[in-house]
Amino acid sequence: MTVGHMVTLAGVLFTLGIMGVISRRNILVVLLSVELMLNAAALTFVAFSNWHGNLDGQVMVFFAIAVAAAEVAVGLAVVIALFRLRVTVDADQVSMLKQ
Amino acid sequence: MEKQVSTVFFWIFAALIAGSGLIAITRRNAVATAMWASLCFVGIAGEFILMHAYFLAVVEVLVYAGAIMVLFLFVIMLINLREEDLKATEGAQLHIAGALFSLGFLGALVWTVRRAGLFDIPLNAKYVGAEGTAAAAAGETAQLAVPLFSDYVLPFEIVSFLLLSAIVGSVLITKRRLS
Numbered sequence: 108m109t110v111g112h113m114v115t116l117a118g119v120l121f122t123l124g125i126m127g128v129i130s131r132r133n134i135l136v137v138l139l140s141v142e143l144m145l146n147a148a149a150l151t152f153v154a155f156s157n158w159h160g161n162l163d164g165q166v167m168v169f170f171a172i173a174v175a176a177a178e179v180a181v182g183l184a185v186v187i188a189l190f191r192l193r194v195t196v197d198a199d200q201v202s203m204l205k206q
Numbered sequence: 207m208e209k210q211v212s213t214v215f216f217w218i219f220a221a222l223i224a225g226s227g228l229i230a231i232t233r234r235n236a237v238a239t240a241m242w243a244s245l246c247f248v249g250i251a252g253e254f255i256l257m258h259a260y261f262l263a264v265v266e267v268l269v270y271a272g273a274i275m276v277l278f279l280f281v282i283m284l285i286n287l288r289e290e291d292l293k294a295t296e297g298a299q300l301h302i303a304g305a306l307f308s309l310g311f312l313g314a315l316v317w318t319v320r321r322a323g324l325f326d327i328p329l330n331a332k333y334v335g336a337e338g339t340a341a342a343a344a345g346e347t348a349q350l351a352v353p354l355f356s357d358y359v360l361p362f363e364i365v366s367f368l369l370l371s372a373i374v375g376s377v378l379i380t381k382r383r384l385s
Contacts, residue, residue: 108212108216108256109325109327109329110324110325110328110329111320111323111324111325111326111327112216112220112329113253113257114324115316116220116224118315118316118319120223120224120227122308122311122312122315123228123230123231124231125304125307125311126231126304126308127230127231128304129303129307129308130231130300130304131304132300135239135278135281135282136236136239139230139278140231142243142270142274143243143246146246146247146250146270149250149262149266150250150254153254153257153259154257156257156259157259157330157332157333158332162349162352162353163353165259165261165262165350166350166354166358168259169261169265169350169354170358170361170362170365172262172266172269173365173369174365174368175269176273176369176372177369177372178372179277179278180277180372180376181375181376181379183277183278183281183376184376184377184380187284187380188380191383196287
């Protein structure tokens with residue numbers, strides 16, 4: 108088990124997140140895929156923090172989790188507002204700003 | 207012996223993360239997506255434990271698998287989506303594009319990690335030997351509090367403001383009727 112294994116695992120998770128963002132149109136699933144990508148970054152932070160024996164990386168992950176919680180709350184509020192307005196969660200149907 | 211056990215657990219959690227993540231993003235039902243994703247977060251917490259980040263493992267389970275997933279499930283059940291609502295625009299083309307792009311990205315990433323020589327650096331090297339036993343005796347969670355409340359105390363306070371504004375903002379966004 109090396110740092111490379113952990114970073115590669117984080118890469119796989121980040122890849123899954125990208126796949127979800129690109130190929131799914133349900134806004135809820137897209138938001139959740141973004142969460143997967145944030146977790147991949149957290150895994151990388153902790154792996155490098157472990158390598159250097161320095162806890163700054165773990166502090167950064169702690170902040171990232173707090174910011175992610177705020178982001179999810181606001182993101183889901185936007186989804187609810189959108190659903191009240193258009194009765195859809197399809198990302199392709201929401202292009203009001205284009206007109 | 208301990209090294210072999212942690213390697214076995216690394217692969218178990220890796221399989222859990224990759225498997226449940228892949229299942230999560232391919233489910234049509236959003237509730238199933240949220241449940242599989244919370245399993246994925248539990249796997250990440252396991253990897254944190256293997257890297258001696260015990261506090262973050264607990265925070266991961268509490269905040270992600272607990273709070274965030276419950277929030278997701280509440281919203282999914284609140285808007286009560288039917289499956290036919292999504293069939294219109296989600297086509298095979300998008301799935302192929304997503305798979306191709308992400309596989310190319312993964313290939314580039316593995317190549318970079320290999321070139322940087324990260325596969326030669328063992329994990330937990332700082333946690334074995336005399337230095338490591340001292341670190342383990344001091345306790346990881348207590349040690350994490352030192353930078354958090356000295357060097358990073360200003361960002362720590364700013365995060366509390368951020369969370370407050372997120373609470374107020376999300377209430378405001380959901381309560382007001384848009385037209």
